[in-house]
Amino acid sequence: MQRVIILLSAVVASALAKCPNLPALEEFDSTQYTGLWYEIARYPLIGELGETCAQANYTLQGDGSIRLENRGKKPDGSMDSIMGTATAKDPAHPAELTLVFDEGFRGSYNVIRTDYTQSALVYSCGSVVGFRLEYAWILARSPQLEQSVVEAYKKLLADAGSNSEKLSMTPQDCGSYF
Template structure:
């Protein structure tokens, strides 16, 4: 009997060690890629009431974001088009350091018609990720949040968007307040360079 208990204990220890290795490996990978990683489950923030995807179409300028592994440039824009009810075409573009423009095409789909502000966005070769519109007036600003659970911790994404390359400090503070209220560390938000001269290649 002692041998059996010893064997079971060893299996438990082995499993725990394996989980620790996986956890630390993933932690290092995400940390190195500048993803925002936090302990605890994803929050469930309130989203935009009566969200209308058709009014969300058009061009948006990225003003601030939580760091991501897949965005390396500046002058970021997102252009949305209505493909079908509840489905938006997505075109994301950014200006890289070498002066070239990096663009990627995808789609954002409403998962549940009863909650149209909770979309899932996907690009070629990538699994879908949450794209929740927490606040938008359609004509001025948009606050987007996405969170994915990884067991003991979560990975957060967030963007503050504007119809123009700039956004008032008052609006920024209001949107950052919304993020803070759901536990997002807004100190991690980084501004996107939308200087007209620097971003000229994006408009050619």
């Protein structure tokens, strides 16, 4: 009986750890992607708990990397800011980026969809001790985004096996921070 429980636990843990198949764009123009983006929705992220008005400004660097600065308003009203650099892991997959923050920690940043002028869906997934860690962001060039676009991105996430119900809307009532 104990072996059965251990086997079932291992199966459940490996299922939890498997990331959905959400491939990044095959073609990606980092020049068009740069500029100001407003966070419309996100999966829970410890560093952004309770944060509103999250925005990102991306700048193309001479070496082809993208310099980013994220700003947001903490629950106590103070400003939160973090900077980093995103670089394509492989030039053959330009929308699969490795993000290294100035504080030293790193992550992946995969652009799943974008039209460059209105919206983008960014996704990252990894496995830690048998558990899947997912991050998703819906971004827009303005503080609001049509609900139909949000729903289309949620469906894309859900159809791939991600729990899009985890998305929480990010209030954008502060104006631009950049």
